Amino acid sequence: MIEAMIVAAGYVAYFSSAPGAESVARPLIFVLLLLAALMAIMGKRVKPVMPTASELLLYAIGIVSCAVALVRSVDYSIYYSMYFLTAIICISVIARALPLERLLDLAALCMLACALTTAIVYWRELLTCLSISVGKNGLIRFMPFSSHPLLVGYIFGSGSILLARRAYLARRKWERYAMAAGTVLAWSMVLAASARSAVAGLLAAALFAYVAEFRFFKNTSLGRAGMVAIIAGLVVAAYFAANSPYLQQILEVSSDTRGIGSGVTGRTDLWEKGLMSLTSDPTLVAFGGGLRSSEYSVIGFLTENSYITILLDSGALLGSALILFLMLAPFSALRQSRVSGDKPNALILLPSFFVFLLVQCFFVRYLVGLGNPTALYTLIFFTGLSMRPGFEQSLAHQAPAPGSMAPLERASS
DSSP states (O other): OHHHHHHHHHHHHHTTTSTTTHHHHHHHHHHHHHHHHHHHHHTTOOOOOOOOHHHHHHHHHHHHHHHHHHHHTOHHHHHHHHHHHHHHHHHHHHHHHSOHHHHHHHHHHHHHHHHHHHHHHSHHHHHHHHTOOEETTEEOOOOGGGOOHHHHHHHHHHHHHHHHHHHHHOOSHHHHHHHHHHHHHHHHHHHHTTOHHHHHHHHHHHHHIIIIISOGGGOGGGHHHHHHHHHHHHHHHHHHHHTOHHHHHHTTTTOSSSSGGGHHHHHHHHHHHHHHHHHTOHHHHHHOSOTTTTSHHHHSSOOOOHHHHHHHHHHHHHHHHHHHHHHHHHHHHHHHHHHHOOSSOTTTTHHHHHHHHHHHTTTOSOSSOSSSHHHHHHHHHHHHHHHHHHHHHHHHHHSOOTTOOOHHHHHHO
C-alpha cells in the first residue's frame, strides 16, 4: 500500500495543472504522502538513518520560507511554504522506508501511467501535433490537460529516462518491451510539444550516460579503432538529425521568434528582470521572499529559469546551497552506483536523470516544487540519494551474521 500511495501521489500531481484541479490535486497529493509515511511508521519499516545535509537543507528552506512569508504577508507563499515543509517531512519518512532503487521503479510506473492516460485521452491531438500542424498563432503544440508545452517536455523527457532505466533492468521480456514502448511514447510527446529545452536536456543526459555511466570510452575491448568508429557514427547521426526537415519544422529550428535570435524566446530579458528584482532588496538577497513568491501574481513576470526562481524564493545563502547540492547530485549518484558494484547497476541512468533536470531547468521554473510528478519525485530522489549510504548500512546491521540464526529461528529452536 505504501508503494501504491507513492505512485498515486505522482499520478495526481500530473493533473494539478488541469483547469479547476489544483484546489483538489494539491491537498490530495499531501494526503497520499501522509498516508504513505504513516503506513511506513505503523509498519515499522522506517530505518534509523541519521539526518543528512540535503535533508536538513530542505527543512531549512521550508522553515525560513514560512517565517519570511509570514513577515511579508504573502498569503499564497504562507500556504505553500507550510505545505512544502510538511511534504518534506513525509518524504523524509518515505525515503527511510523504501530503498532508492524501488522509488525509481515506482516513479517509472507512474510515468508510464501518465503517458498511457495522455495517449488514450489526447491521441487525436498527439497525432495532429506530430504531423506538424500550424494554426492562427503558429505551430500547434501538444498541451494535454492544459499543461504548458515546456512542462509536457519536462515531465515526459524526465519520464523517458526513468522508463529507459526500467527497460534496461527488466528481466522479463514483456516488461522490457512495455517500458521501451513507454519510452518511445514519452519521446513522441516531447516532440509533439516542441519542447526544445527538453530535447537539449535529453541530448545532454544521453551524452553523460554514454561517457560517464556506461563508460564506453573506457571499454578497452573496443580498441582505438572502435572508439573512432563510434564517435564518427554519432557525428553522422547528429548531422542527419540536425538536417532532418521534419525535426527542423517540429522544433522550429529556423524560427525568428524562438531561439537565440529572439533572446531565447524573450527569456534573457526575463532573467535580467529576475536578477534585478533579487538585488533590489537586501532582505530578498538574504532570505528570499518565500516559496512561490516569484510567481507572476506577485512580481508581475515569470522568471523562466529555475535557478533564478530558487534565489528569489530562498535567498542567496540557502538558494545557492540548494543549487550547489542539486548540481552535485549527478556525481553523487554516479559515485554511489559505482561503489555499490551491483550487477546490473540498479542506479543506472539516475545520474543522467539529474543531468536532464539541470539542463532543462535553465529554461523552465519547475525544478523545486510539488505540482508535477517530476518535481515531486525529484525531491524524493534527492532525499533518498543522500540517505542511501545510511540506508544500506542500516540494512547491513539488521541482516543476521553469516552462520547465525534469525530471531524467529532462535525462538522456535
